Amino acid sequence: MNSYRIALNFEDGVTRFVDCGANEKVLDAAFRNRINLPMDCSDGVCGTCKCKAESGTYDLGDDYIDDALTEDEAGQGMVLTCQMVPQSDCVIAVPVPSTACKTGTGQFSATVSAVQPLGDAAYELVLDVADAAPAFLPGQYVNISVPGSSLHRSYSFSSAPGNGRMSFLIKQVPGGLMSSWLQGARAGEPLQMTGPLGSFYLRAVTRPLLFLAGGTGLAPFLSMLEVLARDGATQPIHMVYGVTRDADLVLVERLQAYALQIPGFSFSTCVADPQTAHARQGYVTHHLPAQALHGGNVDVYLCGPPPMVDAVQQHFKAEGIVPTHFHYEKFTPTQPLAAVAEALA
Structure with a gap:
């Protein structure tokens, strides 16, 4: 049946x-x-x-x-x-x-497969699922319990649903609780998670898409793009990926690969640092091509730190841009370990 x-x-x-x-x-x-x-x-x-x-x-x-x-x-x-x-x-x-x-979040376990430093900007954490692969919607996140503490951190999947191996893009925070643990993490170590969570996820694609990613807010879009590549997306998709420093531009090669796999996908990158050598200096709002807005007939997905989300909302309002749908998720860096310890003292 x-x-x-x-x-x-x-x-x-x-x-x-x-x-x-x-x-x-x-x-x-x-x-x-x-x-x-x-x-x-x-x-x-x-x-x-x-x-x-x-x-x-x-x-x-x-x-x-x-x-x-x-x-x-x-x-x-x-x-x-x-x-x-x-x-x-x-x-x-x-x-x-x-x-x-009368329900709540699911719980599952996984083991560390690899921790890949991406310069001093981020880590890519790859996990193997101990049991059946957890179901989630592309764009959602889980809460990962940090070993040796009673605390957890929230991270979006950067991998697609349905795989026995999951990945996450995690910002390097000097002295951060998860960052400090990742520095010494070894393959095979267990991790406990709860989820999936979040209302930021890819909906049915019926019109052009505009993806706006800030920093490690790239993670959920990697999950979405993997699904779009797998499903044979035909709508135009454009991404603007903005970061603070040149070193924060990570996994651009993945975006280049998706540009080859997905016929309608294109992307651009920009760096806010005034001293950047990058071709496009400035914020995401400075580099939104008019054609990617399709006269408002577009579904916009935005994931980044609160100032970026607020700036995009204000830009849309000032320019009279009203997309058909506008989905966004704000995230903030977690406190450094020393600050957490002080707060708990």
């Missing part, structure tokens, strides 16, 4: 995956996995189970009433999980926290 993988993405960013059998309704599949999605009548009458299908194909049947789901709502991707029968893998946005559905 065929089954489909359904990603339930909750309001608090927690994602849980369930397998939904052929002719099985999403609500029933969730309950079978002990996830109590919102519901009342389960007959397509009350609308309590209304969610949004962000990708995938499905059948809603005709057993629900308009008061529960209007024709306009259905046209916008709204669904009743008590009536929805998937016909492919789907991603469903659930408008309540995971805790309200």
